[in-house]
Amino acid sequence: MFEKINEYALRCMPFTPQDLEKFDSLLQKKTYPKKSFLLQEGEVCQFEAYILKGCIRSYHIDHSGAEVTLQFAIEDWWVSDITSFHSQTPSVMYIETLEDCELLILTPETKEKLLAAVPGFERMFRLMVQRNLAQLQERLFRTISTTAVEKYLDFLNRYPAIPQRVAQHYIASYLGFSPEFLSKVRKKLSADK
Amino acid sequence: MFEKINEYALRCMPFTPQDLEKFDSLLQKKTYPKKSFLLQEGEVCQFEAYILKGCIRSYHIDHSGAEVTLQFAIEDWWVSDITSFHSQTPSVMYIETLEDCELLILTPETKEKLLAAVPGFERMFRLMVQRNLAQLQERLFRTISTTAVEKYLDFLNRYPAIPQRVAQHYIASYLGFSPEFLSKVRKKLSADK
Numbered sequence: 001m002f003e004k005i006n007e008y009a010l011r012c013m014p015f016t017p018q019d020l021e022k023f024d025s026l027l028q029k030k031t032y033p034k035k036s037f038l039l040q041e042g043e044v045c046q047f048e049a050y051i052l053k054g055c056i057r058s059y060h061i062d063h064s065g066a067e068v069t070l071q072f073a074i075e076d077w078w079v080s081d082i083t084s085f086h087s088q089t090p091s092v093m094y095i096e097t098l099e100d101c102e103l104l105i106l107t108p109e110t111k112e113k114l115l116a117a118v119p120g121f122e123r124m125f126r127l128m129v130q131r132n133l134a135q136l137q138e139r140l141f142r143t144i145s146t147t148a149v150e151k152y153l154d155f156l157n158r159y160p161a162i163p164q165r166v167a168q169h170y171i172a173s174y175l176g177f178s179p180e181f182l183s184k185v186r187k188k189l190s191a192d193k
Numbered sequence: 194m195f196e197k198i199n200e201y202a203l204r205c206m207p208f209t210p211q212d213l214e215k216f217d218s219l220l221q222k223k224t225y226p227k228k229s230f231l232l233q234e235g236e237v238c239q240f241e242a243y244i245l246k247g248c249i250r251s252y253h254i255d256h257s258g259a260e261v262t263l264q265f266a267i268e269d270w271w272v273s274d275i276t277s278f279h280s281q282t283p284s285v286m287y288i289e290t291l292e293d294c295e296l297l298i299l300t301p302e303t304k305e306k307l308l309a310a311v312p313g314f315e316r317m318f319r320l321m322v323q324r325n326l327a328q329l330q331e332r333l334f335r336t337i338s339t340t341a342v343e344k345y346l347d348f349l350n351r352y353p354a355i356p357q358r359v360a361q362h363y364i365a366s367y368l369g370f371s372p373e374f375l376s377k378v379r380k381k382l383s384a385d386k
Contacts, residue, residue, distance in 0.1 A: 062338035070330060083327040086320075092334075122315035127279075129322045134276040136329045137263060141285075143336055144369040145255035176337035 001029065004076060005050050005104055012124040019118045026110040032101045038079075039095040045084035047105045051075050054101030055165045059094050059173065069174035072098075072162045078128060098166055143176060151175050152185050194222065197269060198243050198297055205317040212311045219303040225294045231272075232288040238277035240298045244268050247294030248358045252287050252366065262367035265291075265355050271321060291359055336369065344368050345378050 002024040009015055009023060027050075032038065039045050041061065049056075056079050059069045070093065073079040084091035085108065106114065114121050142154055152175060156163060163171065172182040195217040202208055202216060220243075225231065232238050234254065242249075249272050252262045263286065266272040277284035278301065299307065307314050335347055345368060349356060356364065365375035 060334050060338075062334065064338070066338055068334050068337045070333070082323055083330070086323060119312050119315070122312070122319055126315055126319040126322060129319060129326055130275055130279060133322055133326045133329065136326065136333065137276070140263070140329060140333055140336065141253050141255065141261055143333065144261045145253075145257070145259055 001052070002027070002104075004052065008050070008076060009121075009124055012127050013120050015118070015120060019120065022117050023114060023121070026114050027104040027106065028110070030103050030105055032097045032103070034097055034100050036097045036101075037094060038097065039081060039084075039091055039093060041092055041094060042090045043084075044088050045081040045091050045095075046107050047103075048078055048080040048082075048085060048111065049103040049105050050078050052102040052104060054097060054099045054103075055162075056101060057096055057098050057166065057170060059096075060092055061094070067173045068176065069170055072159065072166055072170070072174070074161060074165070082129065082132075098170070148175075148177065148181070148185050149189065152182070152189070194245070195220070195297075197245065201243070201269060202314075202317055205320050206313050208311070208313060212313065215310050216307060216314070219307050220297040220299065221303070223296050223298055225290045225296070227290055227293050229290045229294075230287060231290065232274060232277075232284055232286060234285055234287060235283045236277075237281055238274040238284050238288075239300050240296075241271055241273040241275075241278060241304065242296040242298050243271050245295040245297060247296075248291045248355075249294060250289055250291050250359065250363055252289075253285055254287070260366045261369065262363055265352065265359055265363070265367070267354060267358070275322065275325075291363070341368075341370065341374070341378050342382065345375070345382070 005027070006020045006024070009020060015023070038047065038049065038056070051073055053075060056073045057069055058071045058079060058081070059067045061067055071079070079095060081091045081093045081095065083089070084093070088108065142151060146154065155171065155175060168182060169179040172179045175182065177185070198220070199213045199217070202213060208216070231240065231242065231249070244266055246268060249266045250262055251264045251266070251272060251274070252260050254260055264272070272288060274284045274286045274288065276282070277286070281301065335344060339347065348364065348368060361375060362372040365372045368375065370378070
């Protein structure tokens with residue numbers, strides 16, 4: 001059960017078997033059926049979750065009621081609202097399972113215990129957040145400065161495993177399109193083939 | 194010279210005077226005149242810079258040649274291309290001083306030394322990146338889902354010190370507007386007053 005997550009940790013830092021044992025002992029396994037909310041707006045996020053199995057979406061609902069998808073996450077990714085988790089303030093996000101999911105969870109308490117016992121994990125979490133930041137920067141550049149067709153092709157290229165697993169209207173809300181507009185973009189691309 | 198940056202560090206973590214001494218001894222002070230490039234596309238970023246004085250802009254030039262501003266940074270902020278700095282890969286960004294600047298700089302080598310000597314600084318850098326990530330997430334939500342007028346008002350509200358210090362066309366490129374369009378938005382707002 002801990003094989004994948006230990007591999008993940010070892011890619012960040014040469015932890016000892018004792019370090020990993022401590023890590024594994026603090027992780028809590030949880031399963032959620034498809035379409036469960038892990039977090040809703042106004043709640044305080046109490047988890048950083050590593051995905052063993054399944055697909056998860058995080059999104060925000062804007063003041064006009066439209067959904068903006070922030071992230072799709074699948075096996076070997078982490079999902080959380082880092083801001084809410086760390087400041088223990090109410091979230092502005094929803095995090096929902098799109099498939100049946102198996103997760104390994106750290107809470108604020110177990111994460112604190114882990115960092116106190118093995119400070120080297122600070123580095124793993126810093127690298128995680130850094131990677132996240134780099135992705136989000138690139139996404140912002142693309143959101144501001146590419147055409148609709150480019151945005152969609154880039155999405156397919158970056159996340160080839162996602163389109164087979166999530167509904168089209170979720171992809172539309174990731175790209176900032178209406179579902180009708182995404183449908184037009186896809187038709188145009190098929191016609192151009 | 195180190196008073197402000199030590200205060201910054203202490204807001205993240207209760208460092209000892211010895212920790213801060215080590216930190217300060219590794220920082221390099223540099224000054225740059227207005228309109229200097231700290232980084233250009235294709236170069237590998239060799240700094241994380243704390244701003245003692247001045248104003249800096251980071252931006253990206255997209256394939257159509259348009260500038261997209263990622264960040265404006267002023268006193269007590271850090272500026273870097275974290276992705277390029279950490280992976281030591283060529284940057285896709287430009288980082289340019291908009292005013293005469295005084296900076297305190299960490300290089301990959303001095304940062305590594307600092308983290309080896311005082312691992313508690315991992316936490317400070319993780320918090321910095323997390324804060325950055327939270328801001329960028331919010332900005333993405335706003336970019337995707339608010340109107341032009343809302344975007345501009347929100348910018349004024351969040352960064353009240355910036356508009357007096359940077360040219361309007363830079364603000365336009367932050368918001369993803371053409372300069373002409375920003376000018377229209379501003380006229381509309383004055384007319385509505």
